Amino acid sequence: MAIQLYVVFALVAASIHDCDGVLRFASYYNDHMVLQKSPERAVVWGYGPEGAQVKLNVSGQIQQNISQATVTNGIWRVTLDPVEAGGPYNVRASMQNSTAALTDVLFGDVWLCGGQSNMLFSVSQTFNASEELKNAAHYPHVRTFMASLVQSGTEQTDLIQVEIPWSVPPAYLAGFSAVCWLFGRDLYDKLQYPIGLVESCWGGTPIEVWSSPRALQQCGLLQQPDGGPKVNSVLWNAMIHPLLSMTIKGAIWYQGEANTVYHQEKYNCSFPAMIDDWRIKFHQGSGGQTALDFPFGFVQLSTVQKYSTSDAYPNIRWHQTADTGFVPNPSMQKTFMAVAMDLPDEKSPYGPIHPRDKQDVAFRLSLGARAVAYGEQDVAFLGPFPAKILSTSKYLEVTYDQKVSVAPSENIFEVCCSESQTPCGPKSRWVPAPIMQWDPTTVQVSTSLCSPTEEVAALRYAWRDWPCDFKACPIYSASNILPAPPFIADRRSARGINEL
Numbered sequence: 310m311a312i313q314l315y316v317v318f319a320l321v322a323a324s325i326h327d328c329d330g331v332l333r334f335a336s337y338y339n340d341h342m343v344l345q346k347s348p349e350r351a352v353v354w355g356y357g358p359e360g361a362q363v364k365l366n367v368s369g370q371i372q373q374n375i376s377q378a379t380v381t382n383g384i385w386r387v388t389l390d391p392v393e394a395g396g397p398y399n400v401r402a403s404m405q406n407s408t409a410a411l412t413d414v415l416f417g418d419v420w421l422c423g424g425q426s427n428m429l430f431s432v433s434q435t436f437n438a439s440e441e442l443k444n445a446a447h448y449p450h451v452r453t454f455m456a457s458l459v460q461s462g463t464e465q466t467d468l469i470q471v472e473i474p475w476s477v478p479p480a481y482l483a484g485f486s487a488v489c490w491l492f493g494r495d496l497y498d499k500l501q502y503p504i505g506l507v508e509s510c511w512g513g514t515p516i517e518v519w520s521s522p523r524a525l526q527q528c529g530l531l532q533q534p535d536g537g538p539k540v541n542s543v544l545w546n547a548m549i550h551p552l553l554s555m556t557i558k559g560a561i562w563y564q565g566e567a568n569t570v571y572h573q574e575k576y577n578c579s580f581p582a583m584i585d586d587w588r589i590k591f592h593q594g595s596g597g598q599t600a601l602d603f604p605f606g607f608v609q610l611s612t613v614q615k616y617s618t619s620d621a622y623p624n625i626r627w628h629q630t631a632d633t634g635f636v637p638n639p640s641m642q643k644t645f646m647a648v649a650m651d652l653p654d655e656k657s658p659y660g661p662i663h664p665r666d667k668q669d670v671a672f673r674l675s676l677g678a679r680a681v682a683y684g685e686q687d688v689a690f691l692g693p694f695p696a697k698i699l700s701t702s703k704y705l706e707v708t709y710d711q712k713v714s715v716a717p718s719e720n721i722f723e724v725c726c727s728e729s730q731t732p733c734g735p736k737s738r739w740v741p742a743p744i745m746q747w748d749p750t751t752v753q754v755s756t757s758l759c760s761p762t763e764e765v766a767a768l769r770y771a772w773r774d775w776p777c778d779f780k781a782c783p784i785y786s787a788s789n790i791l792p793a794p795p796f797i798a799d800r801r802s803a804r805g806i807n808e809l
């Protein structure tokens with residue numbers, strides 16, 4: 310009995326950081342960190358003896374005003390004056406009889422990187438890993454931090470454990486997220502000021518574990534009765550909620566594979582709902598410093614199984630865009646997407662679900678960030694998407710919203726042959742629609758594989774798990790950099806392209 314009681318007390322003590330009365334910073338503030346630069350104001354918080362007055366002194370190139378806070382419920386918290394990009398600074402928290410200090414602190418843009426195994430996929434696992442690690446030494450102002458993989462049944466105030474404290478590359482970089490690192494590095498190349506990368510992800514996880522109960526409720530995703538690692542909100546509680554106080558610039562996300570076999574049909578709700586909910590919660594959690602519409606980038610799923618006839622991957626790719634095919638769109642504002650279905654890796658030693666080319670994924674994300682998050686004009690970040698689809702007796706003519714680079718294909722397009730003009734329903738079949746000819750913006754596909762008595766009810770592009778070989782999809786932007794994303798256009802659909 311006595312032993313049991315002792316264990317219970319030990320657990321409680323370990324889960325509460327603030328009960329020892331020592332002046333400290335919260336878990337994710339340490340030397341070498343990046344705090345969010347102006348115009349936002351960084352939030353800094355920590356622990357101390359109840360009632361104590363804590364002073365925060367930020368000193369470096371520019372002397373900040375001293376900020377003060379009173380320790381309440383074991384926690385002090387200050388919102389700094391805005392600081393321009395740069396550094397290094399020292400941040401010192403002090404009270405009468407003790408101090409805690411952070412050195413080599415930079416101000417820049419802080420990006421959160423979330424998702425499942427393709428975000429967890431480390432720099433050491435990518436193609437050209439040793440070159441990437443060597444090259445990282447040229448980026449001392451891109452700093453990395455990783456939360457430990459921990460779950461919790463209740464919303465945590467602070468991280469229970471830290472996997473990689475804030476580090477200067479190449480320290481600990483081999484085990485850090487490749488997509489996150491390469492994205493930050495590409496942004497640095499453009500912005501030339503500090504970038505802070507916060508990795509918080511876990512392999513094999515469905516979106517439900519990263520979503521708050523409020524977000525899940527909006528989609529009718531109620532708590533499952535069975536326990537285990539798929540319990541709703543357990544990683545929201547332990548790996549996202551603690552970060553809400555940190556002012557961030559934006560987030561990137563690589564997840565969805567787990568939802569091809571779990572609540573797939575709800576992903577068109579659960580994904581936009583999670584984005585909206587995170588935005589509200591980070592805004593509130595930072596006292597209004599993180600923008601209410603902070604930019605959110607994501608990777609559209611790559612590939613898993615060659616020759617697969619399952620619709621699961623195409624369905625999730627479509628749902629990732631709230632069933633519109635592209636972002637940003639009205640229900641997913643200020644988002645950006647890296648299309649990755651043309652980057653398959655059949656021979657990946659980590660399984661084909663984990664393609665090793667993360668450089669192209671990160672680069673495409675960085676183009677989206679430059680356009681959507683940084684408002685850079687003239688950055689092409691969207692692959693070609695149909696603006697208009699016209700039907701003639703034997704053909705469909707797809708007019709794209711930009712100039713395209715086209716290669717012939719017998720079956721990347723498919724048409725739905727149906728008994729009536731209804732949506733492609735049970736009495737319909739999909740048949741290949743070969744590309745017949747094209748000009749700089751228009752692609753003509755044949756509908757001759759439908760019988761003369763059938764109607765063409767819908768058209769779809771790249772609607773397969775593994776639609777093409779590496780960088781060899783038939784339609785790209787004229788510059789050949791951005792693949793056309795998959796689409797499905799139903800004749801009667803309210804969404805998508807309605808002009809069939």
Ligand SMILES: *[C@@H]1O[C@H](CO)[C@@H](O)[C@H](O)[C@H]1NC(C)=O
Pocket residue numbers: 330358361405406407
């Ligand atoms: C420092 O002062 C606080 C009260 O402000 C007190 O609770 C704490 O025990 C003191 N610590 C030391 C090491 O003297």
Ligand SMILES: *[C@@H]1O[C@H](CO)[C@@H](O)[C@H](O)[C@H]1NC(C)=O
Pocket residue numbers: 366367368375
């Ligand atoms: C803040 O820190 C700087 C550098 O250590 C020091 O020069 C300055 O006096 C400090 N200001 C206060 C009010 O403690």
Ligand SMILES: *[C@@H]1O[C@H](CO)[C@@H](O)[C@H](O)[C@H]1NC(C)=O
Pocket residue numbers: 371372373374390391
């Ligand atoms: C210090 O505070 C004053 C008054 O709020 C403000 O005008 C000034 O810009 C602050 N200084 C710095 C370095 O942030």
Ligand SMILES: *[C@@H]1O[C@H](CO)[C@@H](O)[C@H](O)[C@H]1NC(C)=O
Pocket residue numbers: 574575577578631632
């Ligand atoms: C989401 O997808 C499902 C399954 O495809 C569909 O039935 C539903 O209407 C879609 N919901 C929204 C909001 O688009």
Ligand SMILES: *[C@@H]1O[C@H](CO)[C@@H](O)[C@H](O)[C@H]1NC(C)=O
Pocket residue numbers: 436437665666667668669
């Ligand atoms: C790996 O390095 C080679 C040689 O520099 C380069 O051609 C190739 O594109 C790189 N691969 C990736 C995925 O970046």
